[in-house]
Amino acid sequence: MEETRIAVDHVIGHLDDDLSAARLAAFAGVSERHLSRLFVEHICRTPSLVRDARLEAASQLLTGTRESVATIARRCGFASAESLRQAFVAWVGMSPSQYRTRDAEPESTPWAVQS
Structure with a gap:
């Protein structure tokens, strides 16, 4: 242990x-x-938990900082922004930039005016 x-x-x-x-x-x-x-x-995991830990850290940095995707990739141990993008798409089905944008969008309210 x-x-x-x-x-x-x-x-x-x-x-x-x-x-x-x-x-x-x-x-x-x-x-x-x-x-x-x-x-x-x-x-109950193989050492592949490394990738999951890196992706989780990247997701937190994407939503909690304004750091560039390239900087986040380096901080989380990815060889490049592209390798982070590929891993992120496989993990959550969207690019890091899309994830950051989606998380930053305010939720719609029931009283919002529809155009």
Whole structure:
């Protein structure tokens, strides 16, 4: 369990680092295969949680900051704005820019005048 916690804490705190399975396993002091087993056993996830953690962080930055998509991509460990875009489209079905715009749109109110 300790190795899993160490690896997950490292992922969360270092999204812009190399978080490959090999690096996480070395960081936790176990083999890649053992780390994968530990992840499945203790958190019901494979080390692919890295991508999900990066996407979640990106979504929070998109809605909570005015940083550029390229800056957000770098901060969250994506190689480029395009790689973030591709991952984001696969994850939520829209580009980061569309996600940011959609989240910023005010919800319609029942008393709004329709034109």
